[in-house]
Amino acid sequence: MAGESTAAAEKPRRIVVMGVSGCGKTTIGDLVARALGxxxxDGDSLHPVENVAKMAAGTPLTDEDRWPWLATVGTELANAGDGGLVLACSAxxxxxxxxxxxxxPDTVFLHLHGSKEVLRERTEGRSGHFMPPALLxxxxxxxxxxxxxxxxFVVDIAVPVSEVVAEALAGIAAVAGSKAQAGISPAGTAGTQARQFDVDLQAAPFNLDDDAVAWVDSTIRxxxxxEKxxxxxxxxxxDYSPEYLDGVLENYHVGGMRYRxxxxxxxxxxxxxxxxxxxxxxLVASNPEMGGAGSCDDGTFVSTHLQAGSHPDKSIARKMGQVAGVETAALxxxxxxxxxxxxxYxxxxxxxxxxxxxxxxxxxxxxxxxxFDGISESxxxxxxxxxxxDGVDERDQHVVTSYNTLGYAEWNSSYGHVYREMIGHGVQSIMVGHIGAPELTRHFRPGTEDRDILPATLAPELLQDLLRGELGFNGLILTDASQMVGLTQAKKRKDLVPATIAAGCDMFLFFRNPAEDFQYMLDGYKSGVISDQRLHDALRRILGLKAxxxxxxxxxxxxxxPAEALRLIGSEAHLAVxxxxxxxxxxxxxxxxGNLPITPETHKRIxxxxxxxxxxFTRADPLAYLDTVKEELEIAGFEVHLFKTAEQxxxxxxxxxxxxxxxxxxxTGDYADKYDAAFVFACVLGFAQEAAIRIKWSSPMAAEIPWYVTEVPTVFVSLNQPNHLIDVPMVKTAINAHAGTREAIRATIQKIQGKSEFQGTFNENVFCDSFDTRL
Incomplete structure (x- = not known):
């Protein structure tokens, strides 16, 4: 990392571990001090007797009480000299x-953050301390x-103590590095401009040896x-033609590709x-979110992410990753x-x-x-x-900028916690969404007007100050697809293309018009929008990932x-998984x-x-899955009567x-005479074309809407979205099969008949915050 030796020599030696009562200042502070040598x-030991008596009586201190104490705290830190000191103080x-x-002046503050619930639980469990839980x-x-x-910097305490200490030490090192890179003394402050963080290729997640680093640097030279x-x-x-590829590689020298x-x-x-x-x-990318299916037409659909989270067995996610890795690597x-x-949320x-x-x-x-562990086996x-x-706003950034509106503390304990954990687990790159975060931006840029809130792709305070700085991410950052309106509505194309790299992204996902975008990026470098340092750092991260x-x-x-590797794709073993x-x-x-079970013996006519x-946009028949449903029902012994719309x-x-x-x-009044039960199978996909997705019936007051729930037992099965009950609250039996695959449909029909047990779990989102969906 640029400035590495300076950072090491100027490691912060005065640390205040701050936060509210119960956050663990004493425990963490002591462990951090031991690690730093x-x-x-404990700053509380510096309180005068009068302050201790007040707090023990449940009386909040006034600022007049605190000023002398804070001066004493500062003096103790200053007097620590070159030896350094870690001090616990609420601050x-x-x-x-x-x-x-x-x-x-050179004190670094380590804020131990925890949710109100975590803090209350910890304060209520303490004894012999003069901060009653009521003051929380x-x-x-x-x-x-x-x-x-x-x-x-901030560290989330909702993890084991060992992880809190590890994140604290990483944060201390990051602060030291950022000061050295910014060319400021340890006694200085970072100011309001985004800090620049140069990559350390020999640290995680790259972990390169000297020869690999030499290859990176000599290749750039x-x-x-x-080409840069x-x-x-x-x-x-x-396009799969050689002529197309020749043009892309010879004219634009791209660093990576992704395939439909x-x-x-x-x-x-x-x-x-x-x-x-x-x-x-x-770098050749794919979208293996569901196994191998996102990378080629004959890849194995293993499960959706939600599906992998809908059972106590966490190994489902690992198996999804394993299949994804094997099949995409074969390509x-x-x-x-x-x-x-x-x-x-x-x-x-x-x-x-x-x-x-x-x-x-x-x-x-x-x-x-x-x-991650599963796919990393490949x-x-x-x-x-x-x-x-994503997940706070209801809108789709493919068609409009969406926003994560959580406050700084709430974000830190939720999304921040996730990113800290995954960064610590070794993830190599992070894709940035075209998602604004107003409260996070204002945390780093107080006073930012609403009109100046930018999607993260263009926000250096989110990419540099937060992601690289507070979260300590040393890997590669790439944008989400650059045609998404969440990005394109923010600036003119000629400005936004280089602005993403200047803000802290290392790679730009997809040309809109190759000749134009390439020239916009080149112009952005020549005009100084992209600095030499930023370009060089991005290139080192790109080549470092390749190395x-x-x-x-x-x-x-x-x-x-070789071509023989393709036998692994869609294999019998993967289909069995x-x-x-x-x-x-x-x-x-x-x-x-109590409609279930429904069998051919009890309800023959469906x-x-x-x-x-x-x-x-795929132009595929959206109801093609019904052929599989009908076939599997008939195999099970049901007599199937398929409804057809006016258009059909x-x-x-x-x-x-x-x-x-x-x-x-x-x-008609004889509906129950004609049919013994009704099955409704929904496979509502929708992607990147609307800001929200709900059921769209075939016509006004459509005949397929479950009016018939009062006539015959009715079973509603979703093969995709989990939120359909908001539109069909009248159904009394609802199933989420998660996928329109034959395997999922067959398993669902088996369970409807009672031939196997339902094992899946769900979260409260399925009830859509409405009482009638539970009835």
Whole structure:
């Protein structure tokens, strides 16, 4: 890292461990002091007798009580000299910290942050201390988080003590490094500009040896300016022809590529050709969020993220990662845009409703680590997404800028906790979402107006001050897709392209127009928007990631496996994994009328309805899954009567039909005489075309809407979204099968008949904050 020796020589020696009562200042402070080899002092021991008596009586101290004490605290720190000192002190207000800095200007503040619930539990469990738990609310109201110009950082206490200490020591080292890199003395402050953090290629997550670092640096020295600019881009490959690839590589010198799924043989051959034609090996990315299915047409769909979080068995996520790694590596991919570490807090959010492991940080961290460990068994690096975190807003940043509106403290204990854990676990890269974070921005840039809040992709305070600084991320940062309106609405294209790199991103995902975007980036460098330091650092991270994969050691012909490796894709072994997971995760959300089991012996004649939400950009038949449902029901012994909409009947040549006539035909008094039960299978996909997704019926007052729940037992099955009960609260039996695969459909039908047990779990989002969905 640039300035590494200076940082080491100027390691912070005066540390104040701050926070409200119960956060662990004494415990953590003592352990940090031991690790640094300096003395520890509890600041409470410096209170005069009068202050101690007041606090023991439950009387809050006034500022007049505190000033002399704070001066004493500062003096103790200043008198520590070169030996250094770690001191525990609440230091809740900015003015209190300023008072300490008056005596010891180079003090670094370590803020131990915890949720109110965690803090209350800890204070109530303490004895022999003069801070009664009743004063916790008062302290939380008083607490003023660290400002951007204060030397310090935050550590979440909702993890084991050993992890808190490790994060604290990493934060202390980061503060030292940032001061050295910024060219300021230990007694200085960082100011309001974003700090620049140069990469350390021999530290995690790169862990390069001297030879690999030498390759990185010599390769950069041998590049032309155009080659350096090209390395910043990840191309979206829409064409498999050699001529297309020649143009991309010769004209734009891209550092990476990502593929739309296609036949595995075609994808592999395309990657092989690309690697053989490039001077610098390529990062080849895929989207294996569900196993191998996101990388080629014949890849194995193992499970969604939500599905992997819907059973107590955490190894489901590991198996998903293992299959994803094996199948994508067989193609020649080496970079996974996964796992997703968003938290599904808002049930209306359908961007990540099935793409998040769950609605709590704990389940997300647990399953994301499992996925990461599974895919890491293959020669693959990961890009977790979407920093600073999706799942609060209900909108889709593909079509509009969305926002994570959590306050700084709440973000730290939720999304911040997730990112700290994954960074500590070794994740190599992070994809930044086109998601604004107003309160986080204002924490680092007080007074920022609403109109000046930018998506994280363009926000140096989020990428540098927060992600690199407070969270200590040393890896590679890439943007999300640059065509997404969450980014494009923020600035003119010629400005936003270089602004992403200047803000702290290292790679730019997808050209809109290759010639234009390449020139915009080049112009941004020549005009000084992208500094020499920022360009050089981004290039070292890009090539460092390639070297961490060993790409620099392999001839181009060996960067892609032979064609025989494709036999692993969609293999019987992988399909068996998918079937096992489907069986475990089919979830019974409710059966309040006791409709189940339903068997061919008890309910032979089934009226089958399909709900799709309409066709999307893939142009695939949105109701094709119904053929599989019908086939599996008939295999089970049911007699299936498939409902068809007016549009379907017209397409089949029926004349004189309209939605009113269909309603009249369907909703007749003899419905229960014709059918013994009704099954509704919904596979509503929707992606990047609307800001929110709900059921869209085929017509006004459509005949497929479950009006028939009062006539026959009705079972509603979702093959994707978990939030459908808001639109079908009248159904008494609801199941989430998570996927439209044959394995998931077969497992669901088995469970409807009572031939196997429902094992899946669900979170409260399924009830959509409405009482009637539970009935």
């Amino acid at each position: 300096v003395p520890f002092l 809740l207000r900015r003015s209190y910290r300023d008072a300490i800095r008056e005596k010891a 609310d008062s302290q939380l109201a008083t607490l003023e988080p660290l400002d951007a110009d204060e030397a310090g 041998g590049m032309s300016l155009e 600019i090209g390395q910043l881009f990840i191309n979206h490959n829409n 799924p296609g036949p595995s043989a075609a994808v592999q051959e395309h990657i092989r050709y690309a690697q053989s034609k490039t001077r610098i090996p390529l 020649g991919c080496n970079w996974a845009f996964a796992p997703i570490v968003d938290i599904h 808002n049930w209306r959010n359908t961007v990540i409703s099935t793409r998040a492991f769950g609605n709590t940080p704990e389940i997300v961290v647990e399953r994301a680590k499992e996925y 020669p693959t690096v990961c890009a977790i997404k979407h920093f600073p975190g 961490s994969l060993g790409l620099h050691k392999k001839p181009g012909a060996e960067l892609v496996p 998918a079937a096992e997971i489907a069986d475990k995760t089919v979830t019974l959300i409710k059966d309040t009328a 009226r089958l309805y399909g709900i799709s939400g309409g066709s999307d 009947r017209e397409a089949a040549g029926e004349a004189g039909v309209n939605f009113m006539s269909v309603i009249s035909d369907e909703a």
